[in-house]
Amino acid sequence: MQEVNGRFEDNKLLITLSGRIDSNNSHQAEAEIKQLIQDKTAVPIVIDAENLEYISSAGLRILLHLKKTNPDLKIINVKTDVYDILEMTGFTEMMTVEKAYRVISVEGCEEIGRGANGTIYRIDDDNIVKTFHDANALEEIRHEREVARAALVLGIPTAISYDVVKVGDSYGSVFELLNARSFSKILSDEPDKLDWCVHEYVELLKKIHGTVVTDGQFPDQRDTAIKWAQFMQDYLPEETGRKLLKLVEDVPQDNHMIHGDYHTKNLQLQGDEVLLIDMDTLAIGHPIFELGSMYNAFIGFSELDHSVVQGFQGFDYETSTKFWHKVLAAYLGTKIEDRIREVEDKARIIGYTRLIRRSIRRDGLNDPERKKEIDHWTKELIELVAKTDTLLFAGNELEVDAKSENLPQVISFIEERMDEAGFTPKAITVVTLAAEEIFVNIASYAYEHGSGEGKAKIRVEITGDPVTAVITFIDQGVPFDPMAKEDPDVSLPAEERTVGGLGIFMTKKLVDDMSYEYKDGENILKLVKKLS
Amino acid sequence: MNYPKKIDLHIHTTVSDGTDTPGELLEKVREAGISLFSVTDHDAVKASTIIPDLLKEGDPEFVCGAEFSCKDEDGKYHILGYDYDPSSDTILGLVDLGHTYRMNKVKARLDFLRDRFGFWFSDEDLEKLLARDNPGKPHIANLMVKYGYTETKEIAILEYINQLHFHMEYVRPKEAIEGILGAGGIPVLAHPCYGSGDQLIIGQEMEERLKKLIGMGLQGVEAFYSGFTAKLQNEMLDLAKKYDLYVTAGSDYHGRNKMIELGDNNLDTVDDYPEEMKRFLDELKRRQKC
Numbered sequence: 001m002q003e004v005n006g007r008f009e010d011n012k013l014l015i016t017l018s019g020r021i022d023s024n025n026s027h028q029a030e031a032e033i034k035q036l037i038q039d040k041t042a043v044p045i046v047i048d049a050e051n052l053e054y055i056s057s058a059g060l061r062i063l064l065h066l067k068k069t070n071p072d073l074k075i076i077n078v079k080t081d082v083y084d085i086l087e088m089t090g091f092t093e094m095m096t097v098e099k100a101y102r103v104i105s106v107e108g109c110e111e112i113g114r115g116a117n118g119t120i121y122r123i124d125d126d127n128i129v130k131t132f133h134d135a136n137a138l139e140e141i142r143h144e145r146e147v148a149r150a151a152l153v154l155g156i157p158t159a160i161s162y163d164v165v166k167v168g169d170s171y172g173s174v175f176e177l178l179n180a181r182s183f184s185k186i187l188s189d190e191p192d193k194l195d196w197c198v199h200e201y202v203e204l205l206k207k208i209h210g211t212v213v214t215d216g217q218f219p220d221q222r223d224t225a226i227k228w229a230q231f232m233q234d235y236l237p238e239e240t241g242r243k244l245l246k247l248v249e250d251v252p253q254d255n256h257m258i259h260g261d262y263h264t265k266n267l268q269l270q271g272d273e274v275l276l277i278d279m280d281t282l283a284i285g286h287p288i289f290e291l292g293s294m295y296n297a298f299i300g301f302s303e304l305d306h307s308v309v310q311g312f313q314g315f316d317y318e319t320s321t322k323f324w325h326k327v328l329a330a331y332l333g334t335k336i337e338d339r340i341r342e343v344e345d346k347a348r349i350i351g352y353t354r355l356i357r358r359s360i361r362r363d364g365l366n367d368p369e370r371k372k373e374i375d376h377w378t379k380e381l382i383e384l385v386a387k388t389d390t391l392l393f394a395g396n397e398l399e400v401d402a403k404s405e406n407l408p409q410v411i412s413f414i415e416e417r418m419d420e421a422g423f424t425p426k427a428i429t430v431v432t433l434a435a436e437e438i439f440v441n442i443a444s445y446a447y448e449h450g451s452g453e454g455k456a457k458i459r460v461e462i463t464g465d466p467v468t469a470v471i472t473f474i475d476q477g478v479p480f481d482p483m484a485k486e487d488p489d490v491s492l493p494a495e496e497r498t499v500g501g502l503g504i505f506m507t508k509k510l511v512d513d514m515s516y517e518y519k520d521g522e523n524i525l526k527l528v529k530k531l532s
Numbered sequence: 533m534n535y536p537k538k539i540d541l542h543i544h545t546t547v548s549d550g551t552d553t554p555g556e557l558l559e560k561v562r563e564a565g566i567s568l569f570s571v572t573d574h575d576a577v578k579a580s581t582i583i584p585d586l587l588k589e590g591d592p593e594f595v596c597g598a599e600f601s602c603k604d605e606d607g608k609y610h611i612l613g614y615d616y617d618p619s620s621d622t623i624l625g626l627v628d629l630g631h632t633y634r635m636n637k638v639k640a641r642l643d644f645l646r647d648r649f650g651f652w653f654s655d656e657d658l659e660k661l662l663a664r665d666n667p668g669k670p671h672i673a674n675l676m677v678k679y680g681y682t683e684t685k686e687i688a689i690l691e692y693i694n695q696l697h698f699h700m701e702y703v704r705p706k707e708a709i710e711g712i713l714g715a716g717g718i719p720v721l722a723h724p725c726y727g728s729g730d731q732l733i734i735g736q737e738m739e740e741r742l743k744k745l746i747g748m749g750l751q752g753v754e755a756f757y758s759g760f761t762a763k764l765q766n767e768m769l770d771l772a773k774k775y776d777l778y779v780t781a782g783s784d785y786h787g788r789n790k791m792i793e794l795g796d797n798n799l800d801t802v803d804d805y806p807e808e809m810k811r812f813l814d815e816l817k818r819r820q821k822c
Contacts, residue, residue, distance in 0.1 A: 090763025
């Protein structure tokens with residue numbers, strides 16, 4: 001017996017075929033299909049063959065005739081036996097035929113991550129599956145696969161799914177992750193690895209934020225945040241709402257990558273390699289949007305109920321706040337509490353906006369416990385918005401074209417970072433004199449003929465006890481160790497040699513330490529200046 | 533030489549299980565812009581005697597045809613016959629033979645249904661049934677539904693009619709091929725990869741089958757067929773070349789309720805007709821001139 005059913009879904013006619021289709025019933029099946037289609041020949045047809053046990057050539061011919069009037073005909077969920085017939089007869093070459101998905105159960109599996117769109121379980125030692133909550137799972141799986149592949153090509157270490165499986169009513173994608181451990185698990189099991197985790201976590205975060213995405217498959221997080229802010233208009237005092245929207249809109253567009261759900265469950269240590277997973281939230285945008293979601297993961301969700309983070313990450317609220325604070329300090333390259341707090345406040349604006357919207361949309365206003373949370377977040381948000389004029393913050397890194405006209409920008413960047421750290425004007429002047437010498441050297445000599453076709457990166461890190469500023473200059477020009485010789489290049493005309501003024505030996509005397517290395521195609525020059 | 537662009541050499545009418553009368557069909561062939569066609573009803577040549585009288589000046593070229601169901605120890609076959617003499621004793625003998633076997637089969641089924649399940653039909657209905665050119669399982673099933681013996685045709689066939697397993701007399705492929713040849717016609721294997729319609733015969737099995745039929749006098753294969761994929765079509769074209777067979781093209785159009793369109797036979801997938809097809813068309817032309 002066969003059964004033919006049809007329904008419209010997303011402007012497609014979905015026809016389900018069940019049982020056997022052979023010469024005994026092919027006439028009836030054909031007539032029923034014809035009845036379903038009627039005059040709607042322009043509608044794309046998808047045949048769901050999940051329950052189709054067998055199809056004879058009489059049935060195959062129906063598919064072929066259907067394909068002729070509906071060139072986009074697609075057959076999905078095809079069982080292996082039926083797939084073999086379709087393959088043998090050349091049908092798989094003529095139309096889209098998708099095999100049925102392997103069915104797996106995640107019952108009793110360890111949950112290793114839970115995001116906005118899906119949950120990740122470990123199936124066995126070598127494999128994890130990410131299940132999607134949404135009805136649109138297959139589309140999301142496809143999206144994640146695409147963006148993850150793009151990220152991998154751009155140098156972000158991640159796992160790419162190798163299979164799609166059916167999990168309950170939805171679908172999941174399977175990844176190979178050999179004996180990997182999440183950072184959450186490492187932090188819970190081995191608290192002494194905290195600093196190591198912070199370091200690795202921040203290194204990868206910086207790598208992500210330093211990656212430029214040029215093709216259009218990554219959504220723009222700014223657009224998303226604007227939608228959040230628009231939603232909030234009805235739930236905030238008018239002035240706060242307006243200012244919040246303006247703050248978000250004033251964040252410039254940015255084509256650097258952000259992960260979107262960057263917390264410790266999504267970092268996996270496999271061997272000695274750190275892998276990023278859960279890539280479906282990958283986007284482009286200013287790092288403040290990333291910091292906002294990170295704040296939520298470590299603190300925002302648990303602000304009133306500290307047990308939330310324990311349940312989610314497996315470590316306690318105290319560890320979570322400590323980790324977040326250290327991460328932010330390392331990410332900003334500063335120990336200055338005021339500066340860390342300033343950026344944290346900006347992140348909280350994004351974080352609360354998202355939390356409040358999320359809770360309201362989940363009917364939180366009608367649940368006394370959650371209403372309390374919403375009120376708390378709203379109160380904080382109103383205060384933060386009132387005292388904030390921009391969501392932008394200076395990172396501890398500045399990248400400019402290696403041209404001498406950018407010198408003032410470089411100098412003021414260093415001045416600001418050192419000033420925040422409490423250095424005296426004299427100390428700052430000394431360092432900027434040295435920086436001028438180095439930057440002008442790069443601008444003049446690093447890239448061929450001094451054409452300024454390359455970039456120079458300047459990083460200011462404020463570390464340790466006693467407070468110390470480490471200023472690093474990085475360029476990808478010709479290998480050149482300015483400390484090897486007094487004069488950079490004696491073959492050059494005198495007027496070029498004098499650019500910059502002080503000379504490298506003088507520079508060296510002004511700072512506490514100076515070092516050079518050439519690594520991975522980069523000249524890396526470090527200046528160290530102690531506060532006292 | 534110019535060959536006709538749109539061809540359909542495999543069409544059914546109400547003479548067998550199609551839904552268009554020969555007259556209605558001719559009208560559709562005209563509308564479809566087909567310039568060469570044949571009507572190939574199952575085990576019947578009636579349409580080939582009706583259509584020539586309906587043809588007018590400027591109408592598409594017509595070749596008389598038929599499709600014979602045959603069976604032997606190795607399986608079932610549908611063998612097309614083209615351009616035979618419809619008044620020849622051999623072709624009429626073949627039609628009669630098929631008809632007799634079919635009538636015997638229908639009568640055996642009706643007896644079985646009456647004796648085993650007590651399904652009776654009025655004399656008038658039985659007469660109507662047996663007076664059809666090609667009565668078969670679906671027609672009996674229709675009657676059973678009409679009498680309320682079963683709810684659907686499908687149940688009637690699967691659960692009642694098919695309960696009768698009997699050794700039936702069949703026209704043998706050798707008889708069909710010889711009958712067609714005897715009437716001056718060209719025997720061609722219909723939809724080769726699908727056997728008599730619902731098998732799947734490919735690769736070595738197909739080649740063995742073809743060799744046997746060639747030994748009996750088969751001259752061509754229907755390599756262009758509406759229900760073939762590119763893969764099956766290419767397999768048949770290769771075999772036609774290898775065994776020096778004619779190639780023909782047909783849709784198997786049955787009218788309503790089937791999604792097959794008149795003139796659909798995938799001929800449009802090739803830029804130029806293969807030599808084996810051109811030779812067949814040349815042969816038809818040559819015969820016309822005689």
